[in-house]
Amino acid sequence: MTKPGAVAGDSGRVGGPGALSGAGPVLRVEDMSVSLGGHRVLDEVTFSIEPGEFCGLIGSNGAGKTTLLRVILGLTAPSRGRVMVTGGTRSRRDPQIGYVPQKINLEPDMPLRARDLVGLGLDGHRFGIPGRSAARRGAVEAMLEAVGASRFADARVGTLSGGEQQRVMIAQALICRPKLLLLDEPLANLDIGSAAEVVGLLSRIAVEQRISILLSAHDMNPLLPAMDRVVYLAGGRAVSGTTDQVVRTDTLSRLYGHHVEVIHVEGRVLIVSGAENQAHHVGDVDPLPREV
Amino acid sequence: MFASFMIHAWEAATVVAVVAGLVGFFTVLRGAAFAAHALPNGAFAGAAGAVLLGASTLAGLGVFSVAGAGMIAGLGRRARSDVATALTIVLMLALGDLFLSRTSEYAPEIFALLFGEVLAVSTGELWPTVAIAVVCIVAVVVLYRPLMLSSVSPDVAEARGVNPRVMDLAFLVIVALVTTMAVPVVGSLLIFSLLIGPPAVARSFTNRPSAAMGLSMLFALVTVWAAIAVSYETNLPIGFFVGAIGALSYTVGRGWTAWHDRRMGPGKRGERDVLDASRRHGGAF
Amino acid sequence: MLSVSWSPLFEPGFFSSGPVHVALAVGAISAAVSGVVGVFTVVRGQSFAGHALSDIGTAGGSAAVLVGASTLYGFVAFNLVAAAVMELIGIRRPRGRDLATGIVLGASLGLAALFLYEDTVASSTTGATVNVLFGSIFTLPPGITTVMAVLGAASVAVIALLYRPLLLSSVSYELAAARRVPVRLVGAGYLLAVALAVSMSAVTIGAILSTALLIGPAAIALRLASRTGVAIAVAVVVGVVACWLGTLLAYDSTVWSGGNGWPVSFCIVAVIFALYFASGVVSWSRSNLGRTAPGRRRHPVEPVEVG
Numbered sequence: 001m002t003k004p005g006a007v008a009g010d011s012g013r014v015g016g017p018g019a020l021s022g023a024g025p026v027l028r029v030e031d032m033s034v035s036l037g038g039h040r041v042l043d044e045v046t047f048s049i050e051p052g053e054f055c056g057l058i059g060s061n062g063a064g065k066t067t068l069l070r071v072i073l074g075l076t077a078p079s080r081g082r083v084m085v086t087g088g089t090r091s092r093r094d095p096q097i098g099y100v101p102q103k104i105n106l107e108p109d110m111p112l113r114a115r116d117l118v119g120l121g122l123d124g125h126r127f128g129i130p131g132r133s134a135a136r137r138g139a140v141e142a143m144l145e146a147v148g149a150s151r152f153a154d155a156r157v158g159t160l161s162g163g164e165q166q167r168v169m170i171a172q173a174l175i176c177r178p179k180l181l182l183l184d185e186p187l188a189n190l191d192i193g194s195a196a197e198v199v200g201l202l203s204r205i206a207v208e209q210r211i212s213i214l215l216s217a218h219d220m221n222p223l224l225p226a227m228d229r230v231v232y233l234a235g236g237r238a239v240s241g242t243t244d245q246v247v248r249t250d251t252l253s254r255l256y257g258h259h260v261e262v263i264h265v266e267g268r269v270l271i272v273s274g275a276e277n278q279a280h281h282v283g284d285v286d287p288l289p290r291e292v
Numbered sequence: 293m294f295a296s297f298m299i300h301a302w303e304a305a306t307v308v309a310v311v312a313g314l315v316g317f318f319t320v321l322r323g324a325a326f327a328a329h330a331l332p333n334g335a336f337a338g339a340a341g342a343v344l345l346g347a348s349t350l351a352g353l354g355v356f357s358v359a360g361a362g363m364i365a366g367l368g369r370r371a372r373s374d375v376a377t378a379l380t381i382v383l384m385l386a387l388g389d390l391f392l393s394r395t396s397e398y399a400p401e402i403f404a405l406l407f408g409e410v411l412a413v414s415t416g417e418l419w420p421t422v423a424i425a426v427v428c429i430v431a432v433v434v435l436y437r438p439l440m441l442s443s444v445s446p447d448v449a450e451a452r453g454v455n456p457r458v459m460d461l462a463f464l465v466i467v468a469l470v471t472t473m474a475v476p477v478v479g480s481l482l483i484f485s486l487l488i489g490p491p492a493v494a495r496s497f498t499n500r501p502s503a504a505m506g507l508s509m510l511f512a513l514v515t516v517w518a519a520i521a522v523s524y525e526t527n528l529p530i531g532f533f534v535g536a537i538g539a540l541s542y543t544v545g546r547g548w549t550a551w552h553d554r555r556m557g558p559g560k561r562g563e564r565d566v567l568d569a570s571r572r573h574g575g576a577f
Numbered sequence: 578m579l580s581v582s583w584s585p586l587f588e589p590g591f592f593s594s595g596p597v598h599v600a601l602a603v604g605a606i607s608a609a610v611s612g613v614v615g616v617f618t619v620v621r622g623q624s625f626a627g628h629a630l631s632d633i634g635t636a637g638g639s640a641a642v643l644v645g646a647s648t649l650y651g652f653v654a655f656n657l658v659a660a661a662v663m664e665l666i667g668i669r670r671p672r673g674r675d676l677a678t679g680i681v682l683g684a685s686l687g688l689a690a691l692f693l694y695e696d697t698v699a700s701s702t703t704g705a706t707v708n709v710l711f712g713s714i715f716t717l718p719p720g721i722t723t724v725m726a727v728l729g730a731a732s733v734a735v736i737a738l739l740y741r742p743l744l745l746s747s748v749s750y751e752l753a754a755a756r757r758v759p760v761r762l763v764g765a766g767y768l769l770a771v772a773l774a775v776s777m778s779a780v781t782i783g784a785i786l787s788t789a790l791l792i793g794p795a796a797i798a799l800r801l802a803s804r805t806g807v808a809i810a811v812a813v814v815v816g817v818v819a820c821w822l823g824t825l826l827a828y829d830s831t832v833w834s835g836g837n838g839w840p841v842s843f844c845i846v847a848v849i850f851a852l853y854f855a856s857g858v859v860s861w862s863r864s865n866l867g868r869t870a871p872g873r874r875r876h877p878v879e880p881v882e883v884g
Contacts, residue, residue, distance in 0.1 A: 037864070073451045101447030107672050109549075110321065111495040111504035112444060124441030125452035127434050156499050172448070323672030325679035326625040370857070374624035374675075375796050379853065381628065382789035386846035389786070393840045481690060485683035492676055529694045535687020542680045 024086070026051050026179050026212045027072065032081030034067055040236055041067050044081065047231050047240035049214060051179065054206045056223040057216040059233030065216040066102065068233070069182050072214070073099060086179055098173030098211075102184040104165060108158035114168045115140050115153045121172030139175060147171045147201060163194030167201065174205070181205070183215040187222055195222045202226065220247070221268045247271075301520060304418055304477045309516040311425045312486035313509030314432055315470050317501075318463060320491040322443045326377045327364055327464060328487040332471045332480035334360050334384025336405045339475070340391035349405075349476060350420055357471040360384055361464035365457070406480055424473035431466050439463060440501065478516075481531045486512050489538030496545035511541065600781075600824050600841070602722050607777040608790055608816030610729045613736055614774040615795030615816075616809050617767060621747045622671055624792050626663060626768075629678045631775040631787040633659040633685040638784055639692035647718060652779045653728070656772035659685065664765045669750065717780065725777055732773040739766050744805060781820070782842045789842075790816055793849035797856045819848040 025048040034042040041064045049055050059065050070076040072083055085096055098121075106112075118140050119130055130136070144150045147167040152160060157168060166186055173181055181202070187195040203226035206213050217223060220230065220243075230247065231240045234256050239246055246252070247269055249262045256273075263270040319328045338356025339349040360380050367376035432439075439459055442449035446456035467487075474483040490511035494504045519533035618627045634652040641651025662681060668674045736743065746753035746760045754760050771791075778787030798811035823845030831838030 075450055097451070099448055099451040101445060101451075103447065104445060106444070107323075107670060109495055109673060110444070111499055111501055113499045116501055117444065120437070120441050120444065121448070124437050124449070125454050126437055129433060129436045154499060169445075320676060323675055325675045326628070329625075329628075329679060329682065371796065372619070372622065372624075374622055375619055375792060378624040378628055378788050378792040379796065379850075382786055382793070382846055383850060385786055386789070386843045389783070389840050390843040393837065393843075481683070481686045484679070485687070488676060488679045489683060492680065529687075529690040531690040532687040535684040535690075539680050539684035542677075 025049060026053075026086055027214065028084040029068075029072070030081050030084075032068075032071060032078045032083060034064075034071060034076065035079045036067070042071075042078075042233075042238075043236040045231075045233075045238040046081075047229075047238060049180070049212045049229065051212055052206055052210040053228045054203055054213045054223075054226050055215070055229040055231060056220055056227045057214055057231045057233065058218070058220045058223075059216070060218050063233040064236055065233060066184055069099075069184050069214075069216060072182060073097060095176045096179045098176065098178035098181045100166070100169045100173050100181070100183040100186055102186075102188070104169060106158040106165065108156065110156060110158045112157050113154050114149055114157050114160065114164075114171075115144060117157050117168055118143055118149075118171045118175055121175045143171045143175045144168075146174070146205075161194070162190050163197060166190070166194075166198050170198075170201070170205075174209075174211070178211065180212045180214065183213070185216055185218070187217055187219075192222070199223060199226050224267075224269070298524070300418060302517075304421055305516045305520055306513060307418075307422055307425050308474045308478050308483065309486060309512040310509050311428050311470055312474065312483060313490050313512035314505060315428060315466055316487040316489075316491040316512065317494070317505045317508045318432070318439060318443065319467065319487045320495065321440075322463065324463070324467070325488050326374055328467055329484045330364065330377045330381035330384075331357050331360050331464070331467050332475055332483045333406070334381050334388070335468075335471050335475060336480055337384045337388030337391060339405050340388050344391050344394055350472065353475055354468075354472040356384060357468035358465060361461065361468040365461040365464055368460070369457070404479065405475055421473045421477055424469055428466055428469050428473070431462075431469070435459070435462060435466075479531060482534050485531075485534045485538045486515065489534075489542060490515060493541045493545040496549045515541070594828075596716070597824070597828060599717055599722055601821060603717060603725050603777075604781050604820035604824055604845075605817045606722075606725045606729045607774070607781050607787075608794070608820040609813045610732050610774045611778050611787070611790040612794045612798070612812035612814075612816040613733055613809050614767075614770050615791040615793075616798060616805065616812050617736070617743060617747055618771060618791060619795045619799055620805075621767075623674075624788075625675050626678050627771055627775065627791045628788040629682040630656050630659055630663075630768075630772055631779055631784050631791070632682055632689075634776060634779045634787075635784040636685045636689035636692060637776075638779065639689050639696055642696050643692055647721075649721065649724065649776065649780050652776035652784065653773065655685075656776050657769065660768035660772040661765075664761070664768050667761065667764075721780070725780070728773050728777055732770045732777075735766050735770040739763050743767055782845055786842045786846060789846045789849055790820070793846075793853060794819065797849075797853050800856045800860045815849075815852055819845050819852065822848045 028048040030046055032042060032045045033040065045068065047055075057065050057068065067076060071078050072085075119136070122136065122139060123130060141150075141153075144153045147170050149164065149167045149171055152164060157165060160168065169186075170181070170183075173183075183202075186198060190198065199222055202213050202215065205211055206226075214231075215223065220227070224243065227243060229240065230243050231238050232246050232252065232255060234252070237255060239251060239255050247262055249260065252260050252262060252271065258273070261272045263272060316328075319325065335353045335357040338352035338354070338359075340352070341356070342349050342352025345352075363380045363383070364373070364376050367379055371379075438449065438454045439462070441452070442454055442456045442459040449456055449459070470487070471480070471483065474486075478486075491504070491508040493511050494507035497507060498504050515534060515537045518537060519530050522528075522533050523530040615627070618624060634656050637651035637653070637655025638648040639651070640655070641648045659681065663678060666674075666677045666681075668677050742753065742758040742760075742763045743766070745756070746758055746763050750760060753763075775787050775791060778790045782790060794812040794815035795808070797815050798808040802808040802811050824841055826844040826848070827839055827841040829838075830844070
């Protein structure tokens with residue numbers, strides 16, 4: 001069930017075979033708290049990710065996953081604590097972090113090919129019109145190849161399936177050669193087969209390219225074969241470690257503040273709440289405010 | 293039809309069509325049809341106000357349309373964008389109603405602003421049109437990449453340091469500038485149809501953004517030229533023909549899309565590029 | 578008695594004037610219907626379609642003038658056809674739908690240009706244009722109140738009939754479809770109600786301003802209320818108040834300025850905006866100073882509480 005070969009160490013700072021030592025952590029979050037509208041969304045979250053590690057950020061909807069990712073990206077300021085990327089403090093527009101957002105709203109009619117979208121990932125933030133150099137074309141071509149999207153490189157992004165769109169978005173995020181790839185609920189709308197493919201792709205990228213992956217999800221089961229580390233969020237608080245360390249009845253019960261039962265069934269994990277305790281209503285940041 | 297007094301009409305309409313095709317590409321990409329309708333329609337109030345004050349209609353149009361762009365962006369921070377646009381247009385039109393009620397002398401000119409009279413363009417009016425057109429084109433070229441990125445994925449744009457709200461406002465201001473230059477020449481109804489019709493059709497025929505922009509400008513030119521020609525012959529308002537051509541070509545475009553998709557089969561949807569049949573790998577852009 | 582003590586606000590003749598009575602009655606009916614329909618319009622994100630319908634009415638109104646019929650019938654006829662066309666085009670994604678709406682709107686405005694041109698040629702004045710575009714609440718034909726009441730009742734009846742499925746499909750199309758709600762039928766019924774509502778407001782406040790009555794009070798209501806039923810009630814009240822106050826202001830201004838007062842449509846829109854900003858202050862102070870749990874965004878429509 002856990003990634004084979006994972007080694008248990010002391011609290012929280014563990015590497016599996018996917019983690020390569022010697023370079024220092026790619027991401028370090030220390031005592032990070034975020035308050036939004038007077039309400040504490042994240043409470044002293046601490047964890048770090050080593051180069052090449054595949055880390056799953058698990059929590060139910062509204063647990064604060066998107067907020068955490070936004071803080072790492074520098075889009076939301078923490079009220080306390082700090083975030084460090086490859087040793088330096090986080091700054092905006094940092095090409096060291098690639099981002100695949102949750103909502104990808106691509107209309108089928110949009111005259112935009114997959115390769116155009118990947119090209120935008122390369123230099124979409126700069127002014128002017130994109131160049132036509134062979135180098136640029138080559139970079140886009142190579143990235144499409146790496147994610148297995150060459151087949152539909154010239155198709156309209158809006159007509160691709162969910163899984164295919166995810167590949168293109170991953171290519172877009174990777175083309176700047178980041179050290180860390182953030183994905184916000186990439187598996188949410190995918191069927192099991194596509195989800196497994198995306199996880200496999202990301203795992204390969206982590207190992208072959210030494211790129212760390214931080215992927216948020218509300219269901220950790222598709223990630224079990226690939227995860228080196230879990231950051232589990234509940235009630236704004238987090239616990240981090242290997243799957244074996246974190247996904248246990250005692251650890252999670254302590255995290256939730258009430259009894260939860262961790263059940264293993266045929267290689268899958270089920271987390272069942274012991275009591276109907278709804279004490280922790282943590283508001284997540286809704287990117288599409290509904291107010292009129 | 294090509295008498296000397298008509299030459300200015302052709303020239304002005306050509307300039308307007310080129311800019312409309314270019315800006316229209318982004319209008320349709322961003323789903324900003326409502327704003328493209330609201331700003332030109334509301335701006336006529338600025339012209340009415342300008343006449344009331346004895347100022348130039350161009351200045352009135354400019355001030356009102358840019359203010360409208362700001363209002364749509366501003367209200368849009370706390371309200372949904374379509375509600376913000378609706379509120380903006382009714383406020384501008386209500387003010388227009390107020391200004392119009394102050395005097396009945398210039399009403400016909402104001403209605404010409406709404407519905408357009410290309411034939412009434414003189415040499416003097418052409419230069420401001422061209423000048424603002426150049427500004428619009430430069431703005432689109434400079435902002436092309438961040439505008440594309442924020443239109444396609446505002447979240448990724450934000451992560452890369454491009455503020456989607458700023459892009460929203462910048463785009464709306466560009467539409468306001470298009471409004472200012474085009475409304476005196478072709479009227480607000482026409483510029484709206486040109487901003488959404490041709491780009492909507494263009495996207496049916498190509499997958500590539502650059503080709504879609506080019507086709508959009510081409511279709512806008514054809515639309516306007518055909519409309520001028522027929523309007524001249526029949527003496528009927530040019531807006532009628534632009535609207536009709538827009539609707540017809542949109543229907544043709546959708547029909548082509550449906551037929552083409554069915555012909556290609558389910559697995560190959562989206563690989564439609566009439567212009568690119570021979571070149572399989574396409575360009576970088 | 579009442580007019581004596583309130584006389585600074587109500588200029589003489591306000592309560593006894595026939596046209597004012599009609600204006601108040603007709604204004605109230607159209608505002609009430611727009612309020613009901615408008616809440617759904619905002620929730621469905623179809624403000625553009627609502628606005629487009631009223632602009633399309635311009636073609637209807639000017640066609641009616643051309644044939645010498647009452648503008649109301651022109652508005653209704655064209656709006657019903659336009660609503661049917663929009664439903665038939667039936668694109669669901671908002672951007673595609675807005676684009677199609679824009680194309681239909683552009684074509685209709687072209688038609689309106691044609692009719693208005695013929696109107697102006699036929700009668701060589703621009704008076705018809707003003708009436709069609711901006712309304713003529715003080716110069717309405719007799720008997721119109723009854724017609725408006727009937728149309729208004731029909732529109733509200735459609736909404737009442739479709740209330741639950743409409744609410745569900747407005748909040749979540751997929752969920753409604755999954756529950757076997759006939760979403761297209763419901764959508765068509767909704768557009769029918771909008772067409773009627775917008776036609777009625779076109780008569781009072783003008784074809785291009787009826788959006789103010791459709792969207793304004795609804796936007797205000799949805800800022801203040803979180804339950805649909807309450808929002809509808811608030812929207813109706815706000816709309817009627819805005820119409821009455823606007824009518825009053827316009828009437829008073831005519832007296833103050835000795836003849837050329839402010840147009841009614843402008844006054845109504847001005848009141849709506851004042852109320853919109855006031856509602857903004859209220860909702861801001863609620864979320865920043867009040868008892869609402871901070872950080873909890875209240876979803877404006879809760880389908881679960883509809884019953």
